[in-house]
Amino acid sequence: MADALLMGLAGLAVLVFLIAIRVPIAYAMILVGGVGVTMLNGTAIFMSQLKTLAYGQFSIYDLSVVPMFILMGALATRSGLSQDMFRAANAWMGWLRGGTAMAAIAACAIFGAVSGSSLATASTMGKVALPELRRYNYSGALATGTLAAGGVLGILIPPSVVLIIYAIIVEANIVTMFMAALIPGILAVLLFLLTIAVYVLLRPDAGPRGGSGSRAEFLAATIGVIPVLVIFLLVIGGMYGGLYNPTPAAAIGVFLVWIYGLGRRRLDLKGMRGALLETAQTSGMIYLILLGAEMLKIFMSRAGVPQATAEWMANSGLAPMTVMILLLVALILLGCLMDSLSMILLVIPFFWPVLMEINGGIYQGADGAGFGMSTEDLKIWFGILSLIVVELGLITPPVGMNVFVISALAKDIPMRETFKGVMPFFFAELIRVGFLLAFPAITLWLPRLLSG
Secondary structure, three states, rough: OOOHHHHHHHHHHHHHHHHHHOOOOOHHHHHHHHHHHHHOOOOOHHHHHHHHHHHHHHHHHHHHOOOOOOHHHHHHOOHHHHHHHHHHHHHHHOOOEEEEHHHHHHHHHHHHHHHHOHHHHHHHHHHHHHHHHHHHOOOOOOOOHHHHHHHHHHHHHOOOOOHHHHHHHHOOOOHHHHHHHHHHHHHHHHHHHHHHHHHHHHOOOHOOEOOOHHHHHHHHHHHHHHHHHHHHHHHHHHHHHHHHOOHHHHHHHHHHHHHHHHOOOOOOOHHHHHHHHHHHHHHHHHHHHHHHHHHHHHHHHOOOOHHHHHHHOOOOOOOOHHHHHHHHHHHHHHOOOOOOOHHHHHHHHHHHHHHHHOOOOOOOHHHHHHHHOOOOHHHHHHHHHHHHHHHOOOOOOOHHHHHHHHHOOOOOOOOHHHHHHHHHHHHHHEEEEHHHHOOOOHHHHHHHHHHO
């Protein structure tokens, strides 16, 4: 057993090395997992697993929602929803000091709710909002920092592909996770708006007032956004109300966004072909990472690494909340090195058994001992906290994928200015994590209300 554990730890070290030298994480996990199982149990066992592992992973019904929501987001990007979102938000808030930046945050939140992707939200809204922010002479740091930070809203506000993957890993209900994400997502929007308000209060020249349009322009912008809100309500509201499951909801969303794009004459055959190709590429990448994560999980489980980690943490004498904070800090640090989906797939299979052990025992099945909540509630609470700190990796150096996306659009603004601009939003996110840690009811209230 000790030799197997040492082999598992050596496998983790090799995995970290492969990731550090830029080997794609899916291939790194497949390599480490395959070699590890072969060394532990022999080639015959490994080949036997290969016969059924891919089919067993990819035939899970819940996974069918992933390409559907990706396609919904791809169609939304090509249908001009982002322009309508920003135009309406700017009509409502653009006259305020810092109002155009606030409008960008609001538009990111609504578009993120349709696309479900942080990078797509940052990229699309950057193309739409950056010219307006330049036109009103916003500082480079505030303009690019706002757009990079606004992009992270796409990962939490439902529907979220990463949230779906988390739910599948810990065997949580996807709709329940979507319910739990709503209030923390709204809290993020409010804190970001407050951050901008404080920023321009301290530096008035960084975010001048925008122009106030006519009443006719205001009404036109408001009416233009109604179809998008209807799509969101039908997709998310239908799931919350129990009318349909996530996969049918995603299919309805794809159909409605497709109709919207055709109706606004913004979606042509080339755009639809591009959306399908993007969906196939992204889904294939996600499925390959899932396969690699499962192979790695089998190896680590046979080596006893998750069990040993859980036992060590449970016997460490640390308070349950201290363990939770340490795990979240580890996620923030890992977020500086890899993308959010890879991190969830790699880390959650290790962290979740630790929390289950502390909460009352993974083997005894007792609930409510450690964190004072059931295992199901712990899944929800930890899931939302995990995604929030994973978000931070999208705006934290040295990776900071959202920062790279926005910097590619604003080539004349140094990247250090963008990182400087996202720091206030980074601290706002830490405040949100503090609220959710101190008051789990913020996360759990809506699922309990709608499920009851």
